[in-house]
Amino acid sequence: MAEPTTRALRTDTMVLSMGPQHPSTHGVLRLELKTDGEVVQDAIPHIGYLHRNFEKHAENLTYPQIIPYTDRMDYIAAMNNELGFVLAVEELLARGPRPVEVPEKAEYIRVIVCELNRIASHLLAFGAYGLDIGAFTPFLYAFRDRETILELFEELSGARLLYNYIRVGGVARDFPGGFHHKLRSFLGYFGPQIDVYNTLLSNNKIFLERTAGIGVLGVDECIQNGWTGPNIRGAGLAWDLRKEEPYSIYDRFDFAIPVGKNGDCWDRYMVRMDEMRESVKIATQALDQMEERGLLEDENFTAKVRGTLRPPAGEIYMRTETPRGDLGYYIHSDGSDRPSRVKVRSPCFTALSALRKMSRGLLIADVVAIIGSIDIVMGEIDR
Amino acid sequence: MTAEEIHGRLRERFGDDVVTGLVLTDESDPKSPVIYDPPQSMVDAPAIAEVAMFCRDEDALRLDSLMCLSALDRGSNLSVVYNLHSMTHRHVAALRVDVPRAAAVVPSVERAWKTANWHEREAHDLMGIAFSGHSDLRPLILPEGWEGYPLRKDYEVQEYYRGMKVPY
Numbered sequence: 001m002a003e004p005t006t007r008a009l010r011t012d013t014m015v016l017s018m019g020p021q022h023p024s025t026h027g028v029l030r031l032e033l034k035t036d037g038e039v040v041q042d043a044i045p046h047i048g049y050l051h052r053n054f055e056k057h058a059e060n061l062t063y064p065q066i067i068p069y070t071d072r073m074d075y076i077a078a079m080n081n082e083l084g085f086v087l088a089v090e091e092l093l094a095r096g097p098r099p100v101e102v103p104e105k106a107e108y109i110r111v112i113v114c115e116l117n118r119i120a121s122h123l124l125a126f127g128a129y130g131l132d133i134g135a136f137t138p139f140l141y142a143f144r145d146r147e148t149i150l151e152l153f154e155e156l157s158g159a160r161l162l163y164n165y166i167r168v169g170g171v172a173r174d175f176p177g178g179f180h181h182k183l184r185s186f187l188g189y190f191g192p193q194i195d196v197y198n199t200l201l202s203n204n205k206i207f208l209e210r211t212a213g214i215g216v217l218g219v220d221e222c223i224q225n226g227w228t229g230p231n232i233r234g235a236g237l238a239w240d241l242r243k244e245e246p247y248s249i250y251d252r253f254d255f256a257i258p259v260g261k262n263g264d265c266w267d268r269y270m271v272r273m274d275e276m277r278e279s280v281k282i283a284t285q286a287l288d289q290m291e292e293r294g295l296l297e298d299e300n301f302t303a304k305v306r307g308t309l310r311p312p313a314g315e316i317y318m319r320t321e322t323p324r325g326d327l328g329y330y331i332h333s334d335g336s337d338r339p340s341r342v343k344v345r346s347p348c349f350t351a352l353s354a355l356r357k358m359s360r361g362l363l364i365a366d367v368v369a370i371i372g373s374i375d376i377v378m379g380e381i382d383r
Numbered sequence: 384m385t386a387e388e389i390h391g392r393l394r395e396r397f398g399d400d401v402v403t404g405l406v407l408t409d410e411s412d413p414k415s416p417v418i419y420d421p422p423q424s425m426v427d428a429p430a431i432a433e434v435a436m437f438c439r440d441e442d443a444l445r446l447d448s449l450m451c452l453s454a455l456d457r458g459s460n461l462s463v464v465y466n467l468h469s470m471t472h473r474h475v476a477a478l479r480v481d482v483p484r485a486a487a488v489v490p491s492v493e494r495a496w497k498t499a500n501w502h503e504r505e506a507h508d509l510m511g512i513a514f515s516g517h518s519d520l521r522p523l524i525l526p527e528g529w530e531g532y533p534l535r536k537d538y539e540v541q542e543y544y545r546g547m548k549v550p551y
Contacts, residue, residue, distance in 0.1 A: 048523065048525060053534075224447075224496060244473065313418070315423070328450055330451055340455075349501060350498050
């Protein structure tokens with residue numbers, strides 16, 4: 001599809017406003033497209049439609065009160081958002097007089113829910129990408145399986161999307177009775193299911209035509225533009241914070257980092273498909289290790305956190321690997337119970353910032369393919 | 384390299400006047416433990432663009448990725464903190480510039496790291512720091528014509544925005 005139109009065909013430039021209410025912009029994103037026929041000459045993203053200034057809110061809330069707000073940034077992978085914030089606060093507390101010791105059991109539960117959430121998030125990316133390209137069926141398959149994960153999360157935390165589950169010192173609740181059986185049966189079922197998705201969409205000829213060789217961004221450009229997560233791995237760089245700077249207990253599991261080769265839309269898409277397999281591996285190993293230790297029944301699911309949390313004065317930058325890339329929290333504490341400043345480094349924000357450069361000279365339909373392939377969530381971009 | 388070594392290398396190249404201190408602990412409490420992670424190399428504001436290019440291109444440093452650019456309100460000063468990372472050497476560092484509140488101008492580091500373009504636009508929107516030499520400082524997150532800088536501590540929301548009542 002990316003056949004550039006010949007110069008002789010050029011006519012007038014037209015400005016086309018794509019969004020903010022548009023099915024292919026994955027939320028309230030507006031693109032100001034300057035087009036010549038079908039050829040995009042410029043694509044200027046306009047963001048901010050969902051802006052509610054999370055960072056200002058955070059300055060007026062105590063540390064535990066901020067956790068539900070982090071859910072509402074990347075609402076597709078809320079568990080991963082919570083974990084990053086909680087780890088940053090725990091890291092700050094660790095340098096003060098009253099560190100919080102997270103029990104092993106909580107660490108295992110955190111890893112399991114984060115990996116499940118990663119699968120749920122990638123399923124949405126997969127399903128919605130099919131829709132963008134014009135394939136409806138994969139979406140139904142993806143949402144059927146995502147539903148199982150959401151039901152598990154509902155049983156665990158009471159909410160389907162915005163959990164407020166990971167807390168400073170541990171998690172909010174223990175696994176309910178029989179939960180690990182349900183978990184085990186889902187993981188057993190889901191592993192082979194990825195092959196079904198691949199037959200459905202990944203190697204479909206039309207899908208390949210629309211995505212292979214489109215929206216190429218090489219490793220150096222990716223680094224320059226601050227790309228992380230599946231987007232940079234799609235370009236071939238094995239960069240994954242779970243391996244690079246293992247946080248929580250990620251160093252106890254054996255998993256691979258799937259990478260692409262060309263850095264095109266298909267590679268970025270395929271990295272997510274392969275990553276779901278790795279997430280299943282991690283969650284299964286975590287469950288195995290928990291069961292070997294009798295589900296750690298003598299341990300509590302949270303540390304005893306007494307009184308108000310007052311991290312020592314200082315500044316810290318903590319980043320974790322969410323389904324969309326490196327999510328960083330910059331916290332400036334002044335020693336009180338509320339942070340003086342919280343800055344969020346959003347992986348989608350940096351991914352979207354390169355869209356303008358990538359879109360020039362492509363067709364409008366290719367811009368849709370690129371937006372789907374970088375898997376953005378506007379709640380996190382606008383904050 | 385550790386943050387201390389990187390700081391030393393920067394000092395060696397630019398001198399003590401440009402790269403001043405290394406912030407490890409909170410000023411208000413000198414006895415407090417090291418809780419600035421990564422420690423911040425203080426850089427004189429006008430030199431930041433040059434220091435940024437050096438950080439990116441020097442073989443021993445190769446801080447090729449700008450992870451995060453944060454603007455902070457510290458009362459009389461505003462500051463910008465640059466969290467850097469090297470994909471080559473896999474080490475991290477942080478630079479920091481402080482500018483007076485009344486004249487908050489910091490040279491743009493967009494030439495060193497393209498990703499700074501949007502980060503600086505965001506910091507300009509929300510904290511009111513002007514990045515000189517930036518290619519396009521239009522509002523990014525706030526709507527056109529919004530008054531004030533919401534993340535400053537003394538911010539007060541405007542009463543009307545284009546005829547619409549703002550506080551509710």
